[in-house]
Each structure stands twice: as C-alpha cells, then as structure tokens.
Amino acid sequence: MTEKFPDIRDGVRALCAGFPPEYHRKVDAERGYPEAFVDALTQAGWMAALIPQEFGGSGLGLSEASVIMEEINASGGNAGACHGQMYNMGTLLRHGSAQQKQRWLPPIARGELRLQSMGVTEPSTGTDTTKIKTTAVKRGERWVVNGQKVWISRIQHSDLMILLARTTPLAEVKKKSEGMSIFLVDLRDAIGHGMTVRPIPNMVNHETNELFFENLEIPAENLIGDEGLGFKYILDGLNAERTLIAAECIGDGRWFIEKVSAYVKDRVVFGRPIGQNQGVQFPIAEAHIEIEAANLMRWEACRLYDAHEPCGAQANMAKYLAAKASWEAANAAIQFHGGFGFACEYDIERKFRETRLYQVAPISTNLILSYVAEHVLGLPRSF
Ligand SMILES: Cc1cc2nc3c(=O)[nH]c(=O)nc-3n(C[C@H](O)[C@H](O)[C@H](O)COP(=O)(O)OP(=O)(O)OC[C@H]3O[C@@H](n4cnc5c(N)ncnc54)[C@H](O)[C@@H]3O)c2cc1C
Numbered sequence: 339m340t341e342k343f344p345d346i347r348d349g350v351r352a353l354c355a356g357f358p359p360e361y362h363r364k365v366d367a368e369r370g371y372p373e374a375f376v377d378a379l380t381q382a383g384w385m386a387a388l389i390p391q392e393f394g395g396s397g398l399g400l401s402e403a404s405v406i407m408e409e410i411n412a413s414g415g416n417a418g419a420c421h422g423q424m425y426n427m428g429t430l431l432r433h434g435s436a437q438q439k440q441r442w443l444p445p446i447a448r449g450e451l452r453l454q455s456m457g458v459t460e461p462s463t464g465t466d467t468t469k470i471k472t473t474a475v476k477r478g479e480r481w482v483v484n485g486q487k488v489w490i491s492r493i494q495h496s497d498l499m500i501l502l503a504r505t506t507p508l509a510e511v512k513k514k515s516e517g518m519s520i521f522l523v524d525l526r527d528a529i530g531h532g533m534t535v536r537p538i539p540n541m542v543n544h545e546t547n548e549l550f551f552e553n554l555e556i557p558a559e560n561l562i563g564d565e566g567l568g569f570k571y572i573l574d575g576l577n578a579e580r581t582l583i584a585a586e587c588i589g590d591g592r593w594f595i596e597k598v599s600a601y602v603k604d605r606v607v608f609g610r611p612i613g614q615n616q617g618v619q620f621p622i623a624e625a626h627i628e629i630e631a632a633n634l635m636r637w638e639a640c641r642l643y644d645a646h647e648p649c650g651a652q653a654n655m656a657k658y659l660a661a662k663a664s665w666e667a668a669n670a671a672i673q674f675h676g677g678f679g680f681a682c683e684y685d686i687e688r689k690f691r692e693t694r695l696y697q698v699a700p701i702s703t704n705l706i707l708s709y710v711a712e713h714v715l716g717l718p719r720s721f
Contacts, residue, residue, distance in 0.1 A: 354413035394447030404585035411589030422454035425579035433563035454496035587660035591629035594667035628663035
C-alpha cells in the first residue's frame with residue numbers, strides 16, 4: 339500500500355531508529371520522560387512542523403503533523419510525550435494575535451520553549467466541560483485565576499500551557515458554551531506563584547498532574563482571541579488533537595500487527611506455526627482491516643481541518659475507529675504472544691497500556707457516540 343508523505347516518513351523513521359525499543363522500555367521502567375528523544379525531534383525541526391516559515395517553522399499542515407506522530411508510535415515509541423505541542427499550536431495559530439505569534443512562535447520553533455500542555459479537564463465536572471469551575475476575573479491589566487484542574491499532562495516538560503477558564507458565570511450567559519476564555523500561561527512564572535502542581539502516578543508512563551490555582555495572575559495580553567469565545571477555540575484544538583491521536587493509534591496498530599504477524603509465523607506449537615491456525619489469523623486480519631479503514635477516516639479529518647472546513651464529525655469518528663482498532667490489535671498481539679506478551683522485553687505490555695488510554699482520553703468512546711448521535715444523526719439531546 340502506498341503511504342502518503344514518504345519523505346516525512348523516511349525522516350521520522352530515521353530519527354526514531356536511533357531510539358530503539360530498549361530506550362523506550364528503560365524510560366517506561368524508570369517512569370522517566372524521553373528527554374533525549376523529544377530533544378532530537380525538536381532539533382530536527384519536527385516539533386515545529388506546524389509553525390509557519392515566517393516564524394521559523396516548516397509551515398506544514400495537520401496531515402503532515404499526523405504522519406510525524408504516527409511514525410513515532412509505529413516505531414515503538416509514544417508520541418503522547420510530545421503531541422501536545424502539535425495540537426496546542428493550532429489554537430495559537432488560528433486564534434492568537436499577531437503580537438502573540440511574534441512573541442511565542444520563534445522561540446518555540448528554535449526549541450527554546452515548549453508549548454506542551456492544555457488545561458481543560460476538572461475533577462468535579464469531567465467531560466461536562468461547560469460546567470468548569472475554574473474562573474478568571476479581570477483586575478486591571480491582569481486576569482486572576484482560581485480553581486482546579488486534573489489530568490493536565492506534560493506540565494514538568496512544558497514552558498507554556500493553554501488554559502480554559504470561565505470568565506462570565508454560567509448563570510449570566512445565554513448559551514452554556516459562552517463565557518469561557520483561553521489564556522496562554524507561562525508556567526515558569528506561574529508555578530509557585532498561584533499555581534501548584536501535584537503529579538498523578540498512573541497506569542501509563544504519562545506525565546500528568548492535578549493543578550491548583552489560587553489567585554494566579556496572568557498578564558491581560560495572554561488572553562487568546564476574544565473573551566468569552568474560548569470554548570469555540572478549544573473545540574478547534576480538540577479536533578486537531580483527536581485527529582492526531584487517531585494517527586498515533588494507527589501507528590500503534592501497525593506496530594502491533596507487524597510484531598504479532600512476525601511472532602506467529604515463527605512460534606511453533608503442535609508441530610506447526612501458530613499463525614497457520616485460522617483462530618490465530620482471523621483476529622489479526624480483522625484488526626488490520628479496522629486499522630486501514632480508520633486510516634481513511636483519519637485522512638478525511640486531516641483534509642477538512644487543513645482546509646479550515648468543519649471536521650468535528652470526521653475527527654471524532656477517526657479517533658473512535660482508530661482507538662478501537664489499535665485496541666483490537668493490542669489484544670491480538672498480547673493474546674498470540676502467549677506468556678511472552680506479558681514480559682517487558684517484548685514491549686507488547688507497554689504498548690498495550692499506552693494504546694488503552696485512547697478509549698478514555700482525550701475523549702471517551704461513549705462521548706464520541708453521543709456526539710455522532712446528536713450532531714450527525716440529529717437524535718434528541720441526552721444531556
Ligand atoms: C493519562 C491522561 C492524560 C490526560 N491529559 C489531559 C490533558 O493534558 N488535559 C486535559 O484537559 N485533560 C486531560 N486528560 C483528561 C481526559 O480528557 C478525561 O479523563 C476524559 O475526557 C474523560 O473525562 P473524565 O475522566 O472526567 O471522565 P467522566 O466525564 O467522569 O466520565 C467517565 C466515563 O463515564 C462515561 N460517561 C460520562 N458521561 C456519559 C454520558 N453522558 N453518556 C455515556 N457515558 C458517559 C464515559 O464512558 C467516561 O469514560 C487526561 C486523562 C488521562 C487519563
């Protein structure tokens with residue numbers, strides 16, 4: 339099958355080849371951050387793919403960015419360590435002011451700053467985002483933030499964070515999606531000065547945190563776009579995020595299929611390769627079919643996003659299909675490796691944990707079904 343963007347694939351594959359499975363396994367075992375890997379991606383310019391050339395990046399689209407993320411996962415790595423910069427970039431590019439772009443994009447492109455974090459989820463509201471309780475109140479030339487966030491990733495490996503906060507109380511807006519705004523938070527100033535970070539140990543080696551805001555002050559000029567339209571802007575970013583994660587799941591899925599196909603050809607039980615049994619072949623073939631089908635929807639979501647056309651349905655459907663397919667592939671891979679699937683040195687159990695996350699985050703499968711039922715099929719609203 340001919341793959342799109344062969345040059346980008348070759349470049350990312352060559353870089354990833356310098357970080358073999360042993361590297362990612364060690365980082366996982368140590369619960370560390372793949373600093374050398376992310377540095378190498380940054381130095382090679384891949385993390386600045388979406389930044390326009392005038393600001394020092396390569397001016398590529400989401401399609402190309404998705405290939406970079408896919409190839410990282412297909413190589414046995416985990417783009418979750420650094421995908422934040424890709425989806426946050428769209429928010430700054432599409433809604434940031436000329437001054438904001440001039441100030442922040444060149445140092446991000448040079449690799450001096452990282453924009454890896456996005457703070458949306460809150461402990462008491464979960465997926466019901468319009469009910470967020472974190473507030474930002476304008477006081478002179480500053481916004482003062484109070485509240486709490488949960489599951490906010492890569493804070494320790496980012497300099498900047500996109501933050502969603504309510505700027506008009508829910509009771510005072512006509513539509514619940516109104517009255518929220520987004521801000522660029524300089525984490526170097528914020529941590530210890532109104533913002534506290536508490537890491538959450540979790541199943542995947544995914545650095546993620548609880549955040550507490552107590553009168554955190556943000557300069558007025560760090561508001562992105564218009565006050566009150568933050569939810570609309572965040573949705574744009576979420577579509578990019580879902581599409582990128584679909585690509586990562588496709589990368590995962592292909593990694594699992596390649597590993598398990600090689601293994602079942604070699605492993606001989608009852609005098610023949612286990613891959614000769616159709617009971618073994620069919621789940622692998624099924625997962626392959628699902629991954630390739632999800633890939634088609636991923637390209638459609640990328641095309642629409644890059645054309646600035648509505649892509650909510652396609653981004654959600656791509657993420658749904660790809661996360662499901664990679665999970666099926668992971669299940670087949672662990673099953674047909676038998677006991678060895680559980681041994682860390684095969685990397686299956688690590689990738690199995692990593693890909694499982696995408697049924698829940700950044701949006702759960704049920705919420706995608708609900709989106710499609712309501713917004714695509716016009717069924718009655720259930721909440
Ligand atoms: C490792 C990790 C990293 C993350 N990183 C970030 C980050 O960087 N920034 C950020 O803002 N967030 C982040 N998140 C949060 C993530 O986006 C949320 O966990 C996810 O959206 C689900 O929200 P919740 O955990 O509050 O689940 P809830 O909203 O409590 O839902 C729990 C489950 O209930 C079901 N459910 C809920 N409502 C309905 C309904 N109406 N109908 C049917 N089923 C329903 C769903 O199956 C869902 O999985 C991260 C999460 C994890 C685990």
